[in-house]
């Protein structure tokens with residue numbers, strides 16, 4: 012299931028449910044301008060709360076949803092885009108509310124649908140719901156700005172983002188008490204009730220600190236090395252009933268509470284001894300300081316394993332092309348480690364072309380590790396491409412496409428910068444069409 016398909020299908024489902032209520036009851040007015048205004052107002056509200064509920068559910072790391080969505084990393088990407096779209100529709104809903112006077116001035120009050128006002132405690136709840144809706148939009152818009160502004164430090168963003176489940180509960184109340192009463196007798200009402208229930212449960216789960224708890228383990232740093240400036244290799248021993256990982260999966264690593272958990276691929280194969288190796292590139296504050304801050308013997312927390320970028324998911328019948336850019340090499344290091352062990356035990360490794368893109372192989376510890384590991388797995392043919400060699404570079408998509416044969420089903424596993432991924436995917440799509448199956452690990456969640 013691609014992320015775009017899920018997103019579009021979900022929006023279509025909400026729009027259909029809204030449309031079925033409109034079909035059954037009409038717009039509640041004979042005036043066309045008021046009908047358009049009112050229904051746009053309701054539709055934007057339905058889309059906003061529906062997408063917000065989906066975003067809430069996607070954030071609670073439900074491992075049984077990993078397979079259909081292609082991994083927690085992909086679920087977080089969908090969470091991000093559903094969240095952004097939800098705030099967009101909420102802003103539209105709010106602007107329409109504000110535009111009420113303009114519609115009145117242009118078309119008069121005639122044909123304006125009657126407002127549904129309740130007395131007693133329900134009326135009081137409606138007032139609270141309205142207030143909450145207004146505050147929620149201000150907070151959500153501010154959150155949207157700092158989310159899209161990539162320079163805003165992640166560790167601060169992470170703390171501010173914790174307000175979202177509280178905000179969701181406020182918006183859920185707003186929707187429950189202000190949705191048209193006749194909705195509850197139609198599919199739109201049943202859908203909204205279901206979404207508000209699961210969204211509120213997800214918000215409660217998050218607020219009580221339950222997210223990922225069952226997969227959180229105490230661990231100890233065994234060794235810290237710096238094979239080259241800017242890269243830290245951290246080996247940890249996970250204690251307790253660590254369920255073990257599959258080659259290619261990742262885990263969240265926490266050194267201290269304030270900094271929070273950072274996702275890193277487990278760059279070693281599972282050996283059943285609780286040891287996990289992380290190869291970490293200095294890309295920001297935390298990763299730059301890691302080499303000095305982490306000490307052997309230090310207690311850390313490892314949460315996982317997560318992810319569907321697994322060696323075991325390959326289709327052996329398809330041609331295999333593996334593509335790594337920079338630190339995106341880590342899942343392939345784990346795959347090769349695992350395959351070397353299987354080969355040593357008499358198992359068969361798949362035939363694959365592994366393309367690795369780096370600036371300069373001579374200073375790159377990953378290029379050295381790849382050469383050593385590929386030597387132990389001869390069925391994997393390594394191609395190292397350097398962008399700093401001073402020659403006119405061949406476009407990466409062309410370099411990768413040389414390993415593909417038109418007309419042959421091909422599985423591509425990609426991990427690296429998003430721009431490189433788009434180019435490689437587009438180049439292969441042109442050559443292979445529907446025969447291409449492209450798996451991509453997203454190294455970015457925000």
Ligand SMILES: Cc1cc2nc3c(=O)[nH]c(=O)nc-3n(C[C@H](O)[C@H](O)[C@H](O)COP(=O)(O)OP(=O)(O)OC[C@H]3O[C@@H](n4cnc5c(N)ncnc54)[C@H](O)[C@@H]3O)c2cc1C
Pocket residue numbers: 084161164165166261271272273274275276277290291292293294295296297298299338341453454455456457
């Ligand atoms: C599934 C996955 C696997 C990854 N595997 C590796 C790996 O094997 N080796 C490696 O070097 N890097 C890996 N990364 C990237 C790594 O998580 C980030 O580089 C690191 O968290 C940056 O933290 P920072 O504070 O140094 O940088 P910052 O400058 O604070 O952040 C840079 C960017 O990293 C991301 N990021 C930062 N903190 C977090 C967090 N707590 N949770 C999620 N995203 C965060 C955000 O997109 C942020 O904009 C992986 C990322 C993901 C999602």
